[in-house]
Amino acid sequence: MLRASRAGLLSTRYDITRDDEAISTWKPSAFIGGGSFELGGHRYDVARGGWTGRRYRLCDETGRVVALADGVGRSTWTLETGGQVHTFERPSPWRRDQVLVRDGAQVGTVRRTSAWFGEAEAELPGLPQAVQVFVLVSLLAVWDED
Numbered sequence: 001m002l003r004a005s006r007a008g009l010l011s012t013r014y015d016i017t018r019d020d021e022a023i024s025t026w027k028p029s030a031f032i033g034g035g036s037f038e039l040g041g042h043r044y045d046v047a048r049g050g051w052t053g054r055r056y057r058l059c060d061e062t063g064r065v066v067a068l069a070d071g072v073g074r075s076t077w078t079l080e081t082g083g084q085v086h087t088f089e090r091p092s093p094w095r096r097d098q099v100l101v102r103d104g105a106q107v108g109t110v111r112r113t114s115a116w117f118g119e120a121e122a123e124l125p126g127l128p129q130a131v132q133v134f135v136l137v138s139l140l141a142v143w144d145e146d
Contacts, residue, residue, distance in 0.1 A: 002136055006118035014118065014140060016133060023129075026137045033141065039130050046137060054142065058134040067131045073098070073142035081131050088135075096143060100124055110139055118144075 004026065007013040014026040016037070028035035033048035034056070043061045054074065058067040058081075071077030075093070079086040088098045088110075100108030108124040120143070122136045 002122040002124075002132055004118075004120045004122075004136055004140060009117075012144075014137070016136070018129075024133060026133075026140065028137075028141060028144075033145075035137065035141070037133060037137065039133060042130075044130055044134070046134060046141075048141065056134070056138040056141070058131065060130075067134050069135065069138050072138045079127075079131070079135060081127070086127070096139075098139060100127075102126075110136060112139075112143055115143070 001019065003017045004014040007015050007025065012028050015022060016024040016026060024037045024039045026035060026037045034046040036043060036045045044066070045059045047057045047059070049055050049057065054072045056069045056072055057065055060066050067079060067081035069077065069079045075090050077088050079088065087101045089101055090096070090098055097109060097111040099106045107126070110122040110124070111120065113119045113121055120136060120140060122132060124132045124135060
């Protein structure tokens with residue numbers, strides 16, 4: 001399971017762990033709504049765009065688009081990666097939890113565990129680790145803006 005927690009009480013950075021082992025730090029950009037993280041010795045950039053500001057693009061260090069998320073945090077939104085489109089849903093309008101849905105069944109989740117301390121967790125089987133981190137940090141960006 002991925003977990004994200006603020007690097008400090010007033011920090012905008014998030015430390016990301018998998019099964020309690022540090023794997024990355026999310027460094028949001030103050031001006032463009034995206035940011036960057038390193039994972040396994042590779043740098044990834046996240047850029048925000050679109051009319052609603054809820055479209056995020058993940059690029060690797062060569063500039064190649066690895067994943068595209070459209071409508072992040074809405075009641076239904078999509079993630080395109082590796083030639084496949086994945087669907088996320090928000091099961092309740094009163095909560096921010098997101099579920100990854102395949103063939104009508106819930107197969108993964110992303111949820112905010114503490115807004116006060118800036119903590120969240122994600123379990124997204126079947127997606128590459130960099131894409132899992134991308135989904136998590138894109139939702140953190142949306143949640144932090146709201």
